[in-house]
Amino acid sequence: MNLHFSNVSKPVAKILDHVLNGDELSKRDATTLLKTDGDDLKAVMDVAHTLRLASKGNTTSYVVTRNINFTNVCYMACRFCNYGKSKDDTSAELLSLDEIISRAVEAHHRGATEVCIQGGLHPDISPYFYQDIVRSIKTALPDLHIHAFSPFEIYYGARKSRSSYKDFLTDLKLAGLGSIPGTAAEILDTQVRRRLTKNKLSAQAWLEIIETAHNVGLSSTATMMYGHVDSEHHWADHMIRIRDIQKRTGGFTEFVPLGFVHYDSPLYLESDDVRPGPTRREHIAIHAVARILFHGYIDNIQASWVKLGPQLAMESQTFGVNDLGGTLMNESISRAAGALYGQEVTADEMQRMIHSAGFTPRQRTTLYGDVKPEISILGHSPLEERSHWQEQQIPAWEVA
Numbered sequence: 001m002n003l004h005f006s007n008v009s010k011p012v013a014k015i016l017d018h019v020l021n022g023d024e025l026s027k028r029d030a031t032t033l034l035k036t037d038g039d040d041l042k043a044v045m046d047v048a049h050t051l052r053l054a055s056k057g058n059t060t061s062y063v064v065t066r067n068i069n070f071t072n073v074c075y076m077a078c079r080f081c082n083y084g085k086s087k088d089d090t091s092a093e094l095l096s097l098d099e100i101i102s103r104a105v106e107a108h109h110r111g112a113t114e115v116c117i118q119g120g121l122h123p124d125i126s127p128y129f130y131q132d133i134v135r136s137i138k139t140a141l142p143d144l145h146i147h148a149f150s151p152f153e154i155y156y157g158a159r160k161s162r163s164s165y166k167d168f169l170t171d172l173k174l175a176g177l178g179s180i181p182g183t184a185a186e187i188l189d190t191q192v193r194r195r196l197t198k199n200k201l202s203a204q205a206w207l208e209i210i211e212t213a214h215n216v217g218l219s220s221t222a223t224m225m226y227g228h229v230d231s232e233h234h235w236a237d238h239m240i241r242i243r244d245i246q247k248r249t250g251g252f253t254e255f256v257p258l259g260f261v262h263y264d265s266p267l268y269l270e271s272d273d274v275r276p277g278p279t280r281r282e283h284i285a286i287h288a289v290a291r292i293l294f295h296g297y298i299d300n301i302q303a304s305w306v307k308l309g310p311q312l313a314m315e316s317q318t319f320g321v322n323d324l325g326g327t328l329m330n331e332s333i334s335r336a337a338g339a340l341y342g343q344e345v346t347a348d349e350m351q352r353m354i355h356s357a358g359f360t361p362r363q364r365t366t367l368y369g370d371v372k373p374e375i376s377i378l379g380h381s382p383l384e385e386r387s388h389w390q391e392q393q394i395p396a397w398e399v400a
Helices: 010-021 027-032 038-056 097-109 131-138 150-162 165-175 189-196 203-215 231-248 279-294 309-320 334-338 347-356
Strands: 059-063 065-069 116-120 144-150 219-226 250-260 323-326 360-363
Touching: 010 027, 010 038, 027 231, 027 250, 027 279, 038 150, 038 279, 059 347, 065 097, 097 131, 131 144, 131 150, 131 165, 144 150, 150 165, 150 203, 165 203, 203 219, 203 231, 219 231, 219 279, 231 250, 231 279, 279 309, 309 347, 347 360
Parallel strands: 059 323, 059 360, 065 116, 116 144, 219 250
Antiparallel strands: none
């Protein structure tokens, strides 16, 4: 790979030359690249795009999925989140198994190959509620992939059932769970987590649960929430921890950066030192450096169109991103934090946005396999005829 860095600072040019020669990024070098701007950042973007083309070609993928957030009742009181309610709140909700199945069936009829299921940590659910959800959906829809339950939910369910992580995850897999979302990672740094979540799920516990999931045969995504009380060295350390697990397990399907949504977040509203989410430069740097840092280990870098907005998500394909995530159909958690973009795009809207940036769209399965031709769908959603790609002031959020 030959790129010229004539207008680039010597330290950044040296790091990028080493990358193009096959060297891994160290934490120090990743931190340097995450701080870049101007010509230096443009060079980072060019290298990220070169590596993207080398590993994934000109194709950008997406998955047709429905998010099912089955309860907004949660007593964890994470300070970045405005979703959790008391069970006595007038807006408290806990979906029945019948309603969860109904939403999964509707998604299947609309062409979804996946349902992504997550919810708050409700104090009254049965220790076996998570297994019951999976088993009930698989009974109704044997071929539908169930991508469900964050490491925080795994932690909670294992404690309620007095099981080890391994046993709890094994039981979920036997019930039909296909993979888990690598959410609740936030930033894998103890001091930052104390500000965000009071360290209720420690970085070590998150890492242990994820690695255990991989070891029992459940793949996962990997995420990072950035733009609050964190900085570049936290991002670099977080990504290297993810890379280290991938070297051991190979269980991550993709890396998904998730920008902090500050608008209605208690963390932002009640603190003077919390940033109002990431800047455009930070969004670009993180996605580009992720491509470089994970090259050869995690081939799929996903942009969250709900977090970035449609325009930047489209542009991200030119600086390392090869996946635009899911169509969602429904999403509740990010909307509660005040994000500004709609909660659904349709498959044809995804395809148009990918095409408009000069890339070839590909509908994929959760685990990046090919979708059967008879399942692959186009066309507008029967629920919404307008385009959600327009930058309207619609509260929305995403859980990856």
